[in-house]
Amino acid sequence: MKTVNFGKKINCTMVTQIHTLFFSPTGTTAKVAKQITAGLDVPALTYNLTTQKDRNQHRKLSFNSDDLLLVAVPVYAGRIPEFMEELFSTFEGQNTPAIFTVVYGNRDYDDALLELKDLFEGRGFKGIAAGAFIGEHSYTEKVATNRPDAEDLSAAFQFGQKIKATLDELPKLKNHRLTVKGNVPYKERKPMPLMAPETNEKCTDCGVCVEICPMEAIDQTDNRTIHAEKCIRCNSCVKHCPEKAKSFTHQIFIEFSERLIQNCSSVRKEPELFFL
Ligand SMILES: Cc1cc2nc3c(=O)[nH]c(=O)nc-3n(C[C@H](O)[C@H](O)[C@H](O)COP(=O)(O)O)c2cc1C
Numbered sequence: 001m002k003t004v005n006f007g008k009k010i011n012c013t014m015v016t017q018i019h020t021l022f023f024s025p026t027g028t029t030a031k032v033a034k035q036i037t038a039g040l041d042v043p044a045l046t047y048n049l050t051t052q053k054d055r056n057q058h059r060k061l062s063f064n065s066d067d068l069l070l071v072a073v074p075v076y077a078g079r080i081p082e083f084m085e086e087l088f089s090t091f092e093g094q095n096t097p098a099i100f101t102v103v104y105g106n107r108d109y110d111d112a113l114l115e116l117k118d119l120f121e122g123r124g125f126k127g128i129a130a131g132a133f134i135g136e137h138s139y140t141e142k143v144a145t146n147r148p149d150a151e152d153l154s155a156a157f158q159f160g161q162k163i164k165a166t167l168d169e170l171p172k173l174k175n176h177r178l179t180v181k182g183n184v185p186y187k188e189r190k191p192m193p194l195m196a197p198e199t200n201e202k203c204t205d206c207g208v209c210v211e212i213c214p215m216e217a218i219d220q221t222d223n224r225t226i227h228a229e230k231c232i233r234c235n236s237c238v239k240h241c242p243e244k245a246k247s248f249t250h251q252i253f254i255e256f257s258e259r260l261i262q263n264c265s266s267v268r269k270e271p272e273l274f275f276l
Helices: 028-040 052-057 084-088 112-121 150-173 208-212 236-240 251-264
Strands: 002-005 011-014 017-022 044-048 067-074 096-104 125-134 272-275
Touching: 017 028, 028 044, 028 067, 028 096, 028 150, 067 112, 084 112, 096 112, 096 150, 112 125, 125 150, 150 272, 208 236
Parallel strands: 017 044, 017 067, 067 096, 096 125
Antiparallel strands: 002 011, 125 272
């Protein structure tokens, strides 16, 4: 951000570059992050951190106070995806303004937004706004079906616009602290039995799943073999497979999905936004 003088008397704080970072195995978080960025309407650098290859390329990023960071992740079990903590812990800001965004599957985002904010604020970033948006649940298309929809995307765009309109006020708000919903200690991550999608006879070994798997859990030579110890159940391979050859068949997964459908498919949750 630079304070620039436009010739006459107008002094205005200007963001010259947004850095948009997201992790998004099934694509909903990416859609929301892109709309917020579009609403901000400032040149943006986008870092898609979804695959291991992407994440390896973007370790140890540092940002200064002229930058604006937008970071967006899906909610996993009420928290941010566990393995992203390690990557985020290599990033550094220098009083860098930041926007925190989580996308969740219409159950709850619990402590994920607070956890994301705490992690980045502990590394030299200053939260200026935060949002929790809704995306189709990775486990089942019957919960939050097709979200983010047009209304959600418009809310995300307007969120970006609203932040842009307040950027000039930031110097005045330097002693304000962003507060978001969430509790400390964060929701406990309960251990889950190891599981991975099964592959049926429709698999053609096309390799799409290998390319998009965020954890490199799918065997490169035999696309039917998924290493359960690496699988995070993100459902990227299930949703991206052109032959619909992959699915979770474990009883525990099926029961969990049924409970989600029962409890979370009839009420429509709406985006929640927080500002300084
Ligand atoms: C392992 C896992 C855990 C999840 N936990 C939650 C949760 O606690 N609350 C919720 O509402 N949605 C939860 N979801 C759903 C995702 O947060 C939601 O579908 C999100 O939109 C997925 O983002 P993506 O499309 O960028 O991958 C979970 C999904 C996965 C794969």
